[in-house]
Amino acid sequence: MFILQIGGWVIFSCILMSFVEHQVHRKLMHRRNFLSAHTASFTRVFEAHALVHHKHYAEIFSDEPVARGEDKEIRLTVRKAPIKAIPIAALIALVSWQGAAVFVAAMTFHHWAWNKLHLEMHKPEQRVFSSWPVYKFLARYHCLHHRHLDRNFNVVFPLADYVLGTSVRANEGDLKYMAQWGL
Numbered sequence: 001m002f003i004l005q006i007g008g009w010v011i012f013s014c015i016l017m018s019f020v021e022h023q024v025h026r027k028l029m030h031r032r033n034f035l036s037a038h039t040a041s042f043t044r045v046f047e048a049h050a051l052v053h054h055k056h057y058a059e060i061f062s063d064e065p066v067a068r069g070e071d072k073e074i075r076l077t078v079r080k081a082p083i084k085a086i087p088i089a090a091l092i093a094l095v096s097w098q099g100a101a102v103f104v105a106a107m108t109f110h111h112w113a114w115n116k117l118h119l120e121m122h123k124p125e126q127r128v129f130s131s132w133p134v135y136k137f138l139a140r141y142h143c144l145h146h147r148h149l150d151r152n153f154n155v156v157f158p159l160a161d162y163v164l165g166t167s168v169r170a171n172e173g174d175l176k177y178m179a180q181w182g183l
Contacts (some may be wrong), residue, residue, distance in 0.1 A: 009099040013106035014157060020088070021110065022160035025049075025153040034128040054149065057122060061143050061181045095169065114156050116141070140183045144168055 011050040024026045027033065028042060028047035035042035041063065084105040093100035120127050121139045129135045147154035151168035171180065 002092075005096075006102060007096060009096065009102035012099070013103045015105065015159060016088070017106050017110045018154055018157040018159040019163075021080065021156060022153045022164065022166070025155075026166070030149065030153075054146070057146050061122070061146060061177075061183075076111045076114050078108060078111045078115065081108040110156055118155055128139075136183065140170070140178055141167075143181065143183055144170055144174060144176050146173055 028035065028045055030046075032046060033042075037043075037044040082104050085104040089100040089103050092103050116127065116129070117135065117138055119125075120130055120135070121142050124130065136156075141152055141153055141158055148168045151157070151166050152161055152165055158167065
């Protein structure tokens, strides 16, 4: 029974993380809002993503690998994931402490996976998963986000984009652009 409960919490946490990623990306990283207008940390998040990252990758989808620190805001901080998870984990803990622990683990895994996937998309180094069909799907999906900034907000698990109606299908120009980048 315990294994089934944990399995259920894993599924729930993955679905919830899709919506968390979507909303953070859409509302905090793409729009100026109350938080980015009044706090330095949220201003930095917005500017780093909307201004630095999207400006750099407006014309190109990927470029040569570069040294750490010169990555045009590609990475999330994995060690901060458990701290970021606390508000939602606290709510889940009202129902189940195991569920809260699984959510913290899911957010940590999400940040790690996001870094690996997003880094390979923009700074390809032919990592072991770069030829896998699921990676190719996610890379094409994210490439469309850079062409349609108000669409395709998910990087790791795009369920929320489909549910919330923010996914976009590639048009002929998009397909040509993606082919240029080997997607």
